[in-house]
Amino acid sequence: MKKITLIGPIVFIILWAIISKLNIIDSFFLSNPVETFETLFLLIKSGEIIPDIIATLSRTLKAFIIAAIIGVPLGLFLGESDKIYESFEFVIDFFRSTPATALFPLFLLVFGIDDSSKIAVAAFGASLIIIFSTAYGVMNAKKSRILAAKIMGANKWQRFKHVIFWESLPETVIGLRHAISMSLIIIIVTEMFIGTNVGLGHRIIDSQYIYSIDSMYAAIIVTGILGYLLNYSLLFLERMYVHWAGK
Amino acid sequence: MEPIVINKLDKSFKKTKIISNLNLTIPKEKIIAFFGPNGCGKSTFMNILSKIIKKDSGTIENFNYEKDDIEYVFQNFHESLFPWRTNKENLAFPLQINKSTNINQHISNIYNKYNFDIDLNLYPYELSGGQKQFLAFLRAIITNPKLLLLDEPFSALDYENSFLLSDKLQEYYLSNKPTILIVTHNIEEAVYLADQIVVLSKKPTKVLAKIKNPLPYPRTLDTLRSEEFHNIKNDVLRIFQSEVKL
Numbered sequence: 001m002k003k004i005t006l007i008g009p010i011v012f013i014i015l016w017a018i019i020s021k022l023n024i025i026d027s028f029f030l031s032n033p034v035e036t037f038e039t040l041f042l043l044i045k046s047g048e049i050i051p052d053i054i055a056t057l058s059r060t061l062k063a064f065i066i067a068a069i070i071g072v073p074l075g076l077f078l079g080e081s082d083k084i085y086e087s088f089e090f091v092i093d094f095f096r097s098t099p100a101t102a103l104f105p106l107f108l109l110v111f112g113i114d115d116s117s118k119i120a121v122a123a124f125g126a127s128l129i130i131i132f133s134t135a136y137g138v139m140n141a142k143k144s145r146i147l148a149a150k151i152m153g154a155n156k157w158q159r160f161k162h163v164i165f166w167e168s169l170p171e172t173v174i175g176l177r178h179a180i181s182m183s184l185i186i187i188i189v190t191e192m193f194i195g196t197n198v199g200l201g202h203r204i205i206d207s208q209y210i211y212s213i214d215s216m217y218a219a220i221i222v223t224g225i226l227g228y229l230l231n232y233s234l235l236f237l238e239r240m241y242v243h244w245a246g247k
Numbered sequence: 248m249e250p251i252v253i254n255k256l257d258k259s260f261k262k263t264k265i266i267s268n269l270n271l272t273i274p275k276e277k278i279i280a281f282f283g284p285n286g287c288g289k290s291t292f293m294n295i296l297s298k299i300i301k302k303d304s305g306t307i308e309n310f311n312y313e314k315d316d317i318e319y320v321f322q323n324f325h326e327s328l329f330p331w332r333t334n335k336e337n338l339a340f341p342l343q344i345n346k347s348t349n350i351n352q353h354i355s356n357i358y359n360k361y362n363f364d365i366d367l368n369l370y371p372y373e374l375s376g377g378q379k380q381f382l383a384f385l386r387a388i389i390t391n392p393k394l395l396l397l398d399e400p401f402s403a404l405d406y407e408n409s410f411l412l413s414d415k416l417q418e419y420y421l422s423n424k425p426t427i428l429i430v431t432h433n434i435e436e437a438v439y440l441a442d443q444i445v446v447l448s449k450k451p452t453k454v455l456a457k458i459k460n461p462l463p464y465p466r467t468l469d470t471l472r473s474e475e476f477h478n479i480k481n482d483v484l485r486i487f488q489s490e491v492k493l
């Protein structure tokens with residue numbers, strides 16, 4: 001990380017300290033950074049928060065992987081055929097515009113209140129994003145390279161495998177990045193509102209119930225860091241494997 | 248391969264007629280240059296020959312796109328190279344598609360024969376415009392096509408490298424005897440390389456004249472200074488002048 005990227009977080013924490021010091025916001029709602037980081041440190045040191053991190057991370061990754069396994073092939077398939085895409089465009093757009101969280105009750109009915117319903121609803125929301133961006137990538141593939149491959153003798157399947165797939169990859173990866181963030185969001189929300197006794201969402205809402213504001217902020221920070229790291233690892237993979245994007 | 252005979256070729260985009268009643272016989276195993284102003288339909292003509300776009304009417308005889316080998320270097324060659332493949336893998340692509348064996352051997356033969364200065368382990372986006380154009384040319388000849396279409400193959404090359412590519416092109420032509428169609432709007436290039444220069448009108452395009460250049464191959468810088476070269480060039484220029492009324 002470059003030094004300059006540290007300026008933002010430092011300014012942010014200083015502002016936070018000033019606001020809580022001056023009591024601009026009731027300390028009942030806003031803890032001060034020192035206590036929050038102390039609590040965070042204790043939660044990590046005692047290992048208390050580790051199971052929550054693991055639970056949330058594993059649910060998020062499971063949802064994301066399921067979404068990718070379903071979403072990428074489906075997106076490629078839909079993008080390949082204008083007719084099929086057009087017939088499904090409205091349905092995809094409709095569900096994409098409907099917050100996946102609105103479908104909780106339905107998923108609860110089908111999957112029960114254990115982990116599978118949480119993972120399923122997150123996978124559902126994430127896969128729509130992946131389908132859409134992958135299909136979009138396929139449909140916007142540069143025609144000239146596909147034609148070049150055709151003239152060099154590539155048949156339809158070879159053009160798909162050697163050109164269209166790669167052409168769509170930058171868009172697909174952008175979709176994957178949005179999808180992993182979406183998975184985390186949905187998992188956190190389901191942990192808050194569907195019964196579970198472990199998970200960062202659960203810890204956040206529990207701390208709030210018992211007015212343990214420091215612990216709530218600590219868990220929020222951990223969640224933020226987790227989201228950042230998930231996004232960043234995909235960005236890292238993207239830079240490594242989709243090196244040509246934008247060039 | 249027989250001469251390709253084009254009869255009454257027509258092509259419009261929306262209401263604009265681009266090619267109108269074009270008749271032309273393309274002799275086999277010759278280099279033919281197409282010379283004409285911007286926007287007259289040269290690329291469109293190449294696209295029709297390569298079946299990228301459909302003609303409206305007319306016939307093209309003795310050319311079967313499905314069966315006959317054809318390669319085509321686009322005017323926008325940048326967007327025909329595959330940036331996810333290294334330069335070497337780009338050269339390998341047509342060989343893979345044609346299920347060639349000894350692909351590596353093939354590539355190093357070409358590399359040595361046309362000894363060009365491009366790092367094959369880099370990616371196309373790491374090359375200069377001229378290097379990319381060279382790479383696109385090599386990728387087109389690596390499968391030894393019977394018909395080679397080159398749309399402005401020198402557009403990104405400086406004077407020196409244009410000559411270099413002209414040399415390589417002639418070398419390739421003399422050893423493999425394909426039919427080569429070159430589109431250009433540079434008279435000198437057209438006369439330098441071609442056995443026959445086809446001068447095209449403004450759109451809707453028709454053939455204004457076909458001018459022979461009997462000078463022997465390989466042509467060199469000395470050819471450029473010869474009187475015959477100048478005479479042919481002046482013929483082309485005269486026809487062109489009467490068309491555009493300079």
Ligand SMILES: Nc1ncnc2c1ncn2[C@@H]1O[C@H](COP(=O)(O)OP(=O)(O)OP(=O)(O)O)[C@@H](O)[C@H]1O
Binds near residue numbers: 260283286291292450
């Ligand atoms: N896909 C298209 N749709 C509509 N009009 C087109 C299309 N492609 C080309 N044209 C038009 O057809 C005409 C001929 O285009 P073309 O690209 O064949 O010209 P060109 O002779 O190759 O020109 P240049 O020397 O600039 O490359 C132009 O007027 C162009 O605007």
Ligand SMILES: [Mg+2]
Binds near residue numbers: 289290291322398
């Ligand atoms: Mg053109």
